[in-house]
Amino acid sequence: MRRLLVLGGPAFVGRAVVEAALSRGWAVTTYNWDTPAAYRPGTGTLEQITGDRTRSEDLEALRGRSFDQVVDTWQGPSSAVRASARLLADSVRSYCYVSSLTVYRYPAPPPLTESAPLLATGANAAPGYPERKAASEREVVAAFGERGLLARAGLVVGPWEYVGRLPWWLLRMSEHADVIAPGPAGRQVQYVDARDLAAWTLDAGSAGLGGGYNVVCPPGHATMGRLLEACRAVTGGSATLRWVAEDRLLGRSVRPWTELPLWIPRSPGEADVYDVDVTRVLGAGARFRPLEETVADTWAWLGRSPRHRETLQPRPWLAREDEESVLRAEGAC
Template identity: 50%
Template structure:
C-alpha cells in the first residue's frame, strides 16, 4: 500500500489531494493545525509548522510521497523538506503560475523567466513565497521534487470565493453584468483534476516544474457564465458588457469580477500559457459545466455560504455598482 503524507489536507487543494489518495486505497497521514476536520479515513498528526518545534510530530515515520500546498514563508517548506528528505521517496510542492515574471507572453511554457525567491525568506509576497517554496523543495529532494504550477483553481471546497460568488450572483437572478467578450478564452483547472494528475505524476516519479491548468480555450467566459446561470435555475439575465465600459466605471477585473480578465497583457499572462508538458504527462480536464454543477451542489450542501480563507480578500461586485454600470439606477 502506498503511503502519502499530506501537509495540510483539510481545505480545497489539500483536501482534494487527500480524497483522491484515499480513493486509490493509499494510507494517508494528514499533518495539520487542527482548525478544520480532515476527510474520514486518514491518520491525523497535529502541529503548526510556523511555530518553533512545530514539526516535532513528524520526527519519525516514512512515506512514499509528500504533498505540500504551503503558500506562506518559504522557510516552512524548507524545514519540512529537510526533515523528510531521508524518509520520503518523493515531494510534491503545489506552486503557482504566479512564479513567472510579469508579463508572461501568450504561449509561454515552464522555461519562462521567474520572479526572485529564496528558501530562507520569511513571508513577503505570494509569487516570491511560492518561488522560495519551489527552491526549498528542490534543495532537499532534487529531481524527486515535483513543482506543480497551478493556474486558476475552481471546484468544490473552494475557499477563495471566485466561483461561489458567480453562483450566488446568478442564483439571485435579474439583469447580471457579464464581462465580455463572450468568446474570451479562459484557462483554469478543476481542483479534482489537479489532485488526480498530481498523484499520478508523483507515482510516476516526475520531477521539476509543470504548468497544470487546462489548455487555452478549454472554455470561454461565455460558457462559464452560461453554466453558472443554467445550474442556478436560469433566473439570471446575462448582460454582456464591453471591457472598455467596465474599465471606465472603475470596476476591478479578477476581484470585483472574479475569474475574468479583459483581453490584453494580463489576460495573456494568466490565461494563455502552454501546458503541453502536463497534457503529454496525462493531464485531463473535465468540462466546465461539470465543475460548475458540482460546486453548486457542494455549496447547497453546506447551506449556501462558502468558507473564505482569512488571508484572502472578499470577491465580487457591489449590487449598487453593478446596477449603475448596467444603467439600472433609480
C-alpha cells in the same frame, strides 16, 4: 499500500488530495495546525496529526517517518517548506509542492511555458504570495532535486472553493435577474478543478516525475461565455447576462479579478494565467473534466449545507448597487 503525507490545510486543494488518495486505498497522513477534518471515506486509512509546522519542535512529530509521497499546499513563508523538505529528504521518495502560475516573472510573451523566467527571491524580494511560492519551489528543489515536483496551478475551482470566485457567480445568478458579464464572451479561460489537480499530482508523484508543470486546462477547453452560461443554466436559467465590453468596464472603474472574479482583460503581446502552454502536463497524463461538471458540482456543494456558504471568505466583490449603476449607465437593464 502507498503512503502519502499531506502538508497543508483541509479546506480545498488539500481536501481534494486526501480524498483522492483515500479513494485509491492509500495510507494517508495529514499534518496541519487545524482541528481534525471530516473527509469523504474511501478504502484507504487516515491518520491526522495536528501541529504548527513553523515550530521546529512541532515538526519533530514527522522525524523518522517514511512516506512514498508528500503533497505540500503551503502558501506561507518559505522557511516552513525549507524545514519540512530538509527533514523529509532522506525518508520520502517524491515531494510535490502545489505552487502557482504567479511564480513566473510578468510580463512574459505568450504562451506561458515552463521555461519562462521565475520571480527573484531572497532578502530583497517582495513578500507577497507569488514570491513566497517561488521561494518555496526553490526550497523543494534544493532538498529533493529531481524528486521535487512543482505543480504550478492557475485558477483553481470546484467544490470547497473557499475563495469564492466561482461561487460568487453562481450565487449572483441565483439571486438577481440582471448580471454583468465581462466581454468578450469568447475570451479564453484556463483553470483547473481541484479534483483534477489532486488526481494528476498523485499520479505524477507515483510515476516519479519532477520539475515544474503548468497545471490548467488546455486552450479551447473553456471561454468566459461558456463558463457564465453554465452558471446561469445550473442555477435555474432565470438570470440574464448583460455583456459589457472590458474597455467599458475598465472605464467605469470596475476592477478585474478582485471585483469581478475570473475576469482578466487581455493585454496584447503579454501572457497571463489564461495564456498558458500545457503541452508538458498533458504529456504527463493530465486529464480535465468538462466545464459543466465542475460548475454543477460546485453549485451542488453550495446547496448541500448552509455551512458551505459560510466558509466563503469575505472579499471586496462588486457590490450589487455598483453593478446596477454600471448596467444603467450602459443601458443594459
